[in-house]
Amino acid sequence: MQxxxxxxxxxxxxxxxxxxxxxxxxxxxxxxxxxxxDHTGVPDSLRGKGVGQALALHAVQAARRGGWKIIPLCPFFKAQAQRNPDWRDVVS
Known part of the structure; x- marks a missing residue:
């Protein structure tokens, strides 16, 4: 996946x-x-393939590289952040 x-x-x-x-x-x-x-959109054809999680991890890695923080308004990203306490360094 790219x-x-x-x-x-x-x-x-x-x-x-x-x-x-x-x-x-x-x-x-x-x-x-x-x-x-603020939004995560995954078409039905990609559901269950870890695409949403890969996007969330990419966002966290980009924040770490860029030195910024993330406010999670998107319900999907917010749920992922709660499941990954090691993201606390970038998730507000």
């Missing part, structure tokens, strides 16, 4: 492509040190 990033000045998205389908995790940038993850 995950790419699309960045705009006000936010962006992480995009996973697998089996000809696309899943996304969108975010808005509250400041240079803070993003808000």
């Amino acid at each position: 995950i790419t990033e699309e960045n705009l000045s006000s936010g962006g998205r992480y995009v996973a492509n697998l089996d000809g389908a696309e899943a996304e995790m969108t975010f808005s940038r509250a400041s240079p040190q803070l993003i808000i993850i």
Whole structure:
């Protein structure tokens, strides 16, 4: 699975492509040190394949590399963060 990033000045998205389908995790940038993850969309054809988890992990790794924090408004990302206490260094 390949995950790419699309960045705009006000936010962006992480995009996973697998089996000809696309899943996304969108975010808005509250400041240079803070993003808000607000949506995760995984089509039915990719459900159960770990795509959402891969997007969430990618977001955490990007935050660690970039030195910013994440506010999880997206219910899926919020649930993943609760299951992964080792993400507390970047999840507010």
